[in-house]
Amino acid sequence: MHVVNIHERRLSCSPEQAARLLDSLSSPEDALWPTTHWPRMRLDKPLGVGATGGHGPIRYTVVAYEPGAKVTFRFLAPRGFDGTHWFEVIGHGPTEATLRHTIDMSLAGSALLQWPLVIRPLHDALVEDALTRAQVALGVAPTPVPWSAWVRLLRRVLTKAPPP
Secondary structure (H helix, E strand, O other): OEEEEEEEEEEOOOHHHHHHHHHOOOOOOOOOOOOOOOOOOEEOOOOOOOOEEEEOOEEEEEEEEEOOOEEEEEEEEOOOEEEEEEEEEEEOOOOOEEEEEEEEEEEOOOHHHHHHHHHHHHHHHHHHHHHHHHHHHOOOOOOOOOOOHHHHHHHHHHHOOOOO
């Protein structure tokens, strides 16, 4: 089964400001990843081609990096996830940019059930939280997307974490 999953937020900022958020991923100054409620993105070295890591049970390696523009990761785990995901900055003139996250992958085996039932709802909530964090970091009025009842239940069952 082929999956394409896209989340994006248009930001009232320069493309350079959005680029700084992208380039901070997994660093001690990470201004994009929503670590308050989600496992931290960790890489074995600074963001760049060949860096390997992940967040929670999701593992990946950086296969392409254009500083300030796009970082692409190839899935290593869970089993049955074959493809890539990336963050990119798309400029719209000097005062607007879109921050986009895309998954393009094929699923096989148990991933055919894991993705729609567990991983996709959690992924969607995490990425929307990251986009909200980007707005906050830029001083833009945030437009948070509330977690669904299913996401709250999954988090309670899987992490024993209280909802925000």
